[in-house]
Amino acid sequence: MTAVPLFTPIKLRDLTLRNRVGVSPMCQYSSKDGFATDWHLVHLGSRAAGGAGLIIMEMTDVAPDGRITEGCNGIWDDAHVEPLKRITAFVKEQGAAIGIQIAHAGRKASMSRPWEGGKRLLPGEGGWTVSAPSPIPFLPEHAPPHELSKDEVLRVKDAFVAGAKRAVKAGFQVIELHGAHGYLLHEFLSPLSNKRNDEYGGSEENRFRLLLSIAREIRADVPKDIVLGTRLSCTDWAEGGLTIADTTRLSAQLKKEGVDFIDCSSGFVTADAKVPFGPGFQVPFAKEIRDKAGIATAAVGMITEARQANDIVAKGEADMVFIARAMLRDAYWPIHAAIELGAEPDIPPQYLRGYEANKFAQPRKKAV
Numbered sequence: 001m002t003a004v005p006l007f008t009p010i011k012l013r014d015l016t017l018r019n020r021v022g023v024s025p026m027c028q029y030s031s032k033d034g035f036a037t038d039w040h041l042v043h044l045g046s047r048a049a050g051g052a053g054l055i056i057m058e059m060t061d062v063a064p065d066g067r068i069t070e071g072c073n074g075i076w077d078d079a080h081v082e083p084l085k086r087i088t089a090f091v092k093e094q095g096a097a098i099g100i101q102i103a104h105a106g107r108k109a110s111m112s113r114p115w116e117g118g119k120r121l122l123p124g125e126g127g128w129t130v131s132a133p134s135p136i137p138f139l140p141e142h143a144p145p146h147e148l149s150k151d152e153v154l155r156v157k158d159a160f161v162a163g164a165k166r167a168v169k170a171g172f173q174v175i176e177l178h179g180a181h182g183y184l185l186h187e188f189l190s191p192l193s194n195k196r197n198d199e200y201g202g203s204e205e206n207r208f209r210l211l212l213s214i215a216r217e218i219r220a221d222v223p224k225d226i227v228l229g230t231r232l233s234c235t236d237w238a239e240g241g242l243t244i245a246d247t248t249r250l251s252a253q254l255k256k257e258g259v260d261f262i263d264c265s266s267g268f269v270t271a272d273a274k275v276p277f278g279p280g281f282q283v284p285f286a287k288e289i290r291d292k293a294g295i296a297t298a299a300v301g302m303i304t305e306a307r308q309a310n311d312i313v314a315k316g317e318a319d320m321v322f323i324a325r326a327m328l329r330d331a332y333w334p335i336h337a338a339i340e341l342g343a344e345p346d347i348p349p350q351y352l353r354g355y356e357a358n359k360f361a362q363p364r365k366k367a368v
């Protein structure tokens with residue numbers, strides 16, 4: 001059998017992923033007081049059984065006011081670790097590696113769940129005060145966020161570091177910092193949302209300071225084998241916002257701080273962005289950062305087909321491909337893609353009977 005690039009293993013530090021297909025982080029709005037539930041076990045567990053190489057658990061917030069909704073997952077309390085352990089153990093048993101995206105929603109916090117309208121929750125409706133680098137609301141109808149003081153910025157940094165240490169205790173192998181989509185860390189990076197005039201705003205060096213210092217402290221505080229990634233909005237798609245040239249420079253600095261891969265997304269810091277959505281529209285960012293910053297990248301966004309995903313890896317445009325909505329439609333996307341591409345699918349032994357007619361059906365390989 002000739003090697004199929006999407007299904008060749010990749011090594012990140014000491015962690016070997018069985019293939020290059022990742023489940024992109026996706027909020028489930030199904031946590032209670034930040035605690036993961038059986039929903040997460042089933043949702044992430046199914047996708048591990050479905051053959052993904054890496055699963056990144058949803059945006060998981062390092063402070064209660066950093067949640068988008070009250071259903072968001074949390075890691076601000078030691079007590080959050082226990083239910084996560086069950087999930088990480090099950091995912092690993094299925095041969096997938098397990099990661100977690102740690103985050104703070106910044107000025108985009110205090111909303112109702114998407115299926116409850118996705119609207120701003122006012123304090124009287126169970127909402128809370130939102131914080132940001134500068135008192136500029138995302139949309140004019142939102143209340144201006146509280147401008148974080150320097151002490152509060154340092155507390156946010158400490159909360160990320162504490163969250164990362166809890167993630168290690170919970171059994172996660174990969175920690176991804178959420179530096180994208182207009183949430184707090186991206187709000188510091190982008191000149192559109194950061195109008196501060198202290199050492200966390202103004203120049204590029206100042207705007208990048210918070211994310212870089214969080215990466216540095218986490219790298220120093222977690223075991224060497226923990227893989228550290230960062231999701232970036234590689235461009236803001238808006239006049240005066242971040243460009244791919246900016247985020248390429250940032251990626252090179254993150255690499256120096258010990259970050260192992262960049263997950264290349266884009267946009268969502270301003271409602272005025274003009275985004276050319278289309279199949280694989282963010283892939284060029286993964287290639288540019290991979291080529292120019294010399295760091296491993298994941299491509300994400302409107303990648304739905306097996307051949308499309310395989311070509312991205314085959315052409316050296318990215319090291320991994322992360323898939324979100326197509327994985328919601330089909331938890332077995334990786335097994336189905338492997339069969340379509342003529343690679344050996346990693347089918348759970350319990351399900352082999354469903355594939356008996358398939359010449360590639362093999363007993364599964366040893367867990368990672």
Ligand SMILES: Cc1cc2nc3c(=O)[nH]c(=O)nc-3n(C[C@H](O)[C@H](O)[C@H](O)COP(=O)(O)O)c2cc1C
Nearest residue numbers: 024025026027058059300301302303323324325326
């Ligand atoms: C239900 C849902 C929840 C999401 N939650 C997150 C999240 O927690 N963190 C994040 O960085 N992106 C999140 N995203 C964005 C996805 O990770 C992904 O970047 C985006 O959907 C584009 O990929 P796709 O075209 O394969 O869906 C979410 C997307 C969906 C559909």
